[in-house]
Amino acid sequence: MAAERTGALVRQEARAGAAPAPVRPDGGDGGGGSLAGGLLRTARPRQWVKNVLVVAAPAAAGELASPHTLRQLFLVFVLFTAAASAVYFLNDARDAAADRAHPEKCRRPVAAGLVPVPLAYAMGALLALASTGLAALFCNRATAALLASYVVMQIAYCLLLKHVLVVDLAVVTAGFVVRAMSGGLALDIRLSRWFLITAGFGALFIVAAKRYSEALLMGEGEGETRALLREYTVGYLRFVWQLAAGVAVLGYCLWALEGGTGDGTSLWRQLSMVPLILAVLRYAVFADRGGAGAPEDVILRDRPLAVIGLCWGLLYGLSVAGL
Numbered sequence: 001m002a003a004e005r006t007g008a009l010v011r012q013e014a015r016a017g018a019a020p021a022p023v024r025p026d027g028g029d030g031g032g033g034s035l036a037g038g039l040l041r042t043a044r045p046r047q048w049v050k051n052v053l054v055v056a057a058p059a060a061a062g063e064l065a066s067p068h069t070l071r072q073l074f075l076v077f078v079l080f081t082a083a084a085s086a087v088y089f090l091n092d093a094r095d096a097a098a099d100r101a102h103p104e105k106c107r108r109p110v111a112a113g114l115v116p117v118p119l120a121y122a123m124g125a126l127l128a129l130a131s132t133g134l135a136a137l138f139c140n141r142a143t144a145a146l147l148a149s150y151v152v153m154q155i156a157y158c159l160l161l162k163h164v165l166v167v168d169l170a171v172v173t174a175g176f177v178v179r180a181m182s183g184g185l186a187l188d189i190r191l192s193r194w195f196l197i198t199a200g201f202g203a204l205f206i207v208a209a210k211r212y213s214e215a216l217l218m219g220e221g222e223g224e225t226r227a228l229l230r231e232y233t234v235g236y237l238r239f240v241w242q243l244a245a246g247v248a249v250l251g252y253c254l255w256a257l258e259g260g261t262g263d264g265t266s267l268w269r270q271l272s273m274v275p276l277i278l279a280v281l282r283y284a285v286f287a288d289r290g291g292a293g294a295p296e297d298v299i300l301r302d303r304p305l306a307v308i309g310l311c312w313g314l315l316y317g318l319s320v321a322g323l
Contacts, residue, residue, distance in 0.1 A: 057184025089124030194255030
């Protein structure tokens with residue numbers, strides 16, 4: 001009942017404001033009306049922050065000091081940015097009709113008609129082939145195979161898997177985990193089991209919270225723009241993100257308390273649990289209110305969350321430095 005009342009309030013707030021602006025030829029989002037501007041917006045520059053996850057494994061291993069490492073990670077970041085943008089182009093082209101029914105997605109350049117659907121398909125295919133081809137040329141086999149698997153998985157998601165209950169959550173979550181693994185594979189760094197558990201369930205927390213927010217906004221049974229919202233209940237999605245948050249925190253705490261490479265457990269590493277838990281609790285506030293539908297906005301715009309993140313980075317940096 002509480003979730004239903006929350007959902008009703010969220011939908012009332014969404015409907016109380018001005019009605020969604022008519023779709024304009026320029027995409028209607030305040031950006032430039034040129035084709036080039038539309039292509040750039042379709043590539044989702046704001047989403048590129050997700051690809052910073054490629055530094056996660058090397059950072060966890062404390063191996064970010066050498067110029068070679070930084071160059072390799074930048075290359076992997078660029079390749080994943082191209083691959084992810086390819087998926088955005090293909091997804092927007094395929095979902096153009098459905099996006100026009102959404103109060104926000106109707107402003108996307110493809111849905112608004114600024115970027116023709118055939119051109120979006122062509123750009124998606126070009127970026128997908130270029131990213132995987134360059135990975136094969138300039139990275140090791142493991143990284144190239146991982147990136148190719150990511151592209152194939154995401155295309156399968158766009159075509160079929162996003163219509164399969166629960167599997168859609170798993171595939172989107174896997175996309176985050178693949179990013180987090182890629183930097184380690186590119187540098188031949190052994191991936192800790194606790195790192196994979198924390199990354200996997202942390203990603204599931206973000207994904208399920210996003211779906212939960214969308215379900216609150218659209219209402220149960222009103223998922224015209226994401227068909228599976230008709231199948232999920234807000235109660236189920238709430239259960240998933242709460243479970244995932246708990247497991248992610250537990251995994252991180254077990255890693256932080258685990259002995260290091262023969263030197264014992266760093267006090268700074270143990271203390272880093274505090275800001276990590278605070279960050280999860282802070283993000284959960286937005287998730288519980290139905291305000292986590294755009295994770296990148298929450299992460300980039302919430303100042304307390306940014307301060308907590310800086311504190312975690314300081315403590316973790318001190319741990320890696322062995323101080």
